[in-house]
Amino acid sequence: xxxEEEHRVQVHLDRLLADRGMTLSELAARxxxxxxxxxxxxxxxxxxxxxxxxxAICRELECRPGDLLGIRED
Numbered sequence: 001x002x003x004e005e006e007h008r009v010q011v012h013l014d015r016l017l018a019d020r021g022m023t024l025s026e027l028a029a030r031x032x033x034x035x036x037x038x039x040x041x042x043x044x045x046x047x048x049x050x051x052x053x054x055x056a057i058c059r060e061l062e063c064r065p066g067d068l069l070g071i072r073e074d
Contacts, residue, residue: 010072013042031056
């Protein structure tokens with residue numbers, strides 16, 4: 001099995017939260033996930049995200065997945 005390739009997905013959660021004047025804690029409460037899990041996502045350390053979590057984040061931030069996720073250019 002080949003070694004796992006490092007992903008290039010970049011999460012723009014910090015920017016979206018700032019634009020909406022919302023804290024990570026507030027979003028966590030609204031979405032129903034822990035602050036720790038959102039922090040992992042925000043700091044680009046997540047290896048995966050559930051579609052249900054992505055849907056809930058987009059609902060609460062009034063955005064689309066493409067606003068939240070991007071690809072880092074190398």
